[in-house]
């Protein structure tokens with residue numbers, strides 16, 4: 565099994581890059597673990613309390629469970645990946661059966677901050693887009709898809725997202741094997757990643 569970690573700040577285009585890679589590889593050979601599925605369960609908190617959580621800090625992620633699931637997949641076992649709701653800021657209670665595949669992609673803003681997880685990646689990719697570009701994308705996406713308004717996105721950006729990005733995410737470029745510049749759609753980089761994956765398969 566080839567395990568690929570794809571990190572980068574919010575809105576840099578991680579999900580888009582993953583979908584482009586998926587399109588290029590034979591169907592059924594690639595599985596995805598999304599860091600977003602592993603936000604800690606916060607059912608014991610009210611909605612108003614959950615909204616105040618710093619979702620850009622590594623402690624908001626259940627890395628233990630994410631690591632355990634990756635280990636199980638590597639052993640050839642199926643795992644129950646939790647389903648997360650950005651609207652409710654909590655796990656939904658549903659899970660997705662995630663089967664072992666030839667290639668497993670783990671994607672998320674903070675996945676390279678965890679040393680145990682980092683050690684499991686055969687290829688580490690960091691997707692880069694400038695912060696103004698990422699903020700514009702985040703605004704559009706969170707308002708249309710995640711039930712936010714302008715004030716919520718900008719307040720979160722100033723209070724937690726930007727400082728956490730600078731403290732925890734940007735320094736992870738150091739660990740990357742490949743950095744994809746993604747201010748514009750980068751088909752050349754996707755082709756290179758596809759070639760590397762095919763060589764390793």
Ligand SMILES: Nc1ncnc2c1ncn2[C@@H]1O[C@H](COP(=O)(O)OP(=O)(O)O)[C@@H](O)[C@H]1O
Nearest residue numbers: 574575576577578579580701705746747748749
């Ligand atoms: N290279 C790009 N140029 C312009 N828009 C992009 C690009 N990559 C992604 N987007 C758009 O930006 C938004 C956030 O992208 P997404 O892949 O969800 O980012 P991430 O998973 O890193 O948060 C989406 O609406 C997506 O369509």
Ligand SMILES: O=c1ccn([C@@H]2O[C@H](COP(=O)(O)O)[C@@H](O)[C@H]2O)c(=O)[nH]1
Nearest residue numbers: 573574575603619620650653654673725
């Ligand atoms: O309940 C939540 C959990 C997370 N967030 C924000 O999501 C992004 C990470 O997702 P991307 O798809 O990589 O953008 C992170 O910056 C959190 O601030 C949230 O709004 N609510």
